[in-house]
Amino acid sequence: MKKGHQVTMKEIAKKLGVSVSTVSRALKDSPELHPETKKRIVEMAKSMNYQYNLLAQSLRISKSKVLGVIVPELTSHFFSSNISGIQDTAYKRGYNIMICQSNESFEQEKANVRTLVSSQVDGLLISLSRETKNYEHLMELYNREIPFIMFDRVTEDIPVSKVTVDDAHGAYLAVKHLLEQGCKKVAYFSGPEDLYISKKRKEGYLKALSEFGIPASESKVYMTDLTSEKNREVTLAMLASEDRPDGIFAMIDPLAIDIMMVLKEQGLKIPEEIALAGFTNNPTSAVIEPSLTTVSQPGYEMGQIAANHLLDQLDDLVPDEPQSFVLLTTLVPRNSSKKKPNA
Amino acid sequence: MKKGHQVTMKEIAKKLGVSVSTVSRALKDSPELHPETKKRIVEMAKSMNYQYNLLAQSLRISKSKVLGVIVPELTSHFFSSNISGIQDTAYKRGYNIMICQSNESFEQEKANVRTLVSSQVDGLLISLSRETKNYEHLMELYNREIPFIMFDRVTEDIPVSKVTVDDAHGAYLAVKHLLEQGCKKVAYFSGPEDLYISKKRKEGYLKALSEFGIPASESKVYMTDLTSEKNREVTLAMLASEDRPDGIFAMIDPLAIDIMMVLKEQGLKIPEEIALAGFTNNPTSAVIEPSLTTVSQPGYEMGQIAANHLLDQLDDLVPDEPQSFVLLTTLVPRNSSKKKPNA
């Protein structure tokens, strides 16, 4: 299937007996043009159904007005919120976005970076895959001075701007809340150890424990690769453990929900026998039963801020020095943790 | 912030004392080249950190290898599944995707079409906004012979390929199931009347009723604009109605879930007093309580099929005639409707 012919400036010029530059100027609404000529050209363009060729412009001005976005997966509500924020913001500022998903694969992520760079995106917004522990591909972007920033799944090893939430504090709020509800033995269910958010949220967990004078124990930290199978397996292992926890803080909501399913299936009362809190505030968490206590993470706003900052950098509206944006999280107490009626 | 310099073929050519055409041929692995020259060039390119400029290629060959995608919203699980399928497929076949969201606005959708066309996408995949009742912008694409196809939210007024599910049949399955469970008065909760899926699913609803010898009544059809407020309002109106339904088929899961919330809040037993079924099979539906009976709609596969078909058209692998892909849906019976233990 071949595309139909597209009208070019050249054709408009010919029809009107003017030069292409004049057409270009008229269509750009340049002031140094006779209003009459401008009018004729604009009208002719409209009548010929002229459509600007952004590709040609991009090549000429060495700017594509396209932002590349790489996320681990498109179907997670959190990431699609991010993208939504990025897309709306970019669009408002005259940019389009090109999207890739790494599917949590390091190799795929590297390939994504490559194609987006080849496509001449003006900048990139990246959220790292679970597998990414080596940052050479990012270092290369950095060395080649291709503007990019990271969000949510970031690394501190690369000196670029980052947009995250106060992961440690959010986790602290959740765990503190569980302790305030009377939990004595709170477990932390964590994703892969080297994930930035796994670490940060653990910090908050430990801080809350220590504040309540509870000695931390590695036996209360449960690690999963975040697949449903593993989540289930680890939860069952926890239930079978000698010193069964009476409260759980899960690193992300989907994990918390998997845990909840197992607890319910095993006939445990939530929150009476075991309280539960997550992190993200996915839509599901509000409607599940019992409703899930969680920490809200403003995905859409993160996307907006990330995109605006990157575009500000591109437009030299802000200094080039990397900046860190840390968004606030808030605790959303719900029934999965409320042991006390007044809480 | 300015981007760093990018190496071009010209520079490689100069360094090696060959012509640009030779470099181009080497990098394309053209057979009519001395293997030795080819090797030298490829190695030089690597050592100079050469990155292909897809933009320049696109302009030259009049193909961007980019697909444009327009969806009503990015954050819905169904649409992000579609996009995921489209992205994976496109990527595998050497294409990138550019994404826009219409935010359910007709004006925005028209603007999206315009920018994507300006960006010289090779083809478009479109799912219509709720507001779209006028198809001139699509007709223009059609007349300008820009390949595009529609998915999920389609219109029959434009002769292009479409990817949908058997909406009517899926709805029929759901309603039949409710009737088999003993419901006597089944209501249909519908989105905006002129939406393709509203109409199709109503067809299925009516068919099931007639098969069970139940006279259809417009008073059992409840219309909402799908906002949570309106959903709630309409549900309350239904509960207050004289002849209260004992079963509800909701056009999409999010609507079903809003309805469920109101029913639970009003103290109604689901499914005993009122049974409920949705359509889409969102992840939430499986974990909510009671779990929601629904019709599964393969979003990812729809995206794959849509993208593959469009690319097949672009590559002349299939005839240009519009084709309709109707994917099968299956009933997913869950607790929100199971009145009989053996069902």
Next chain:
DNA sequence: ATGAAAGCGCTAACAA
């Protein structure tokens, strides 16, 4: 097996 040259559609410095 390789090079020269034209050109994709546009912009912008320079000329007139």
Next chain:
DNA sequence: TTGTTAGCGCTTTCAT
């Protein structure tokens, strides 16, 4: 106020 010209980075036909 408008035109001429060169060129963005690449591909491809036509020579050699």
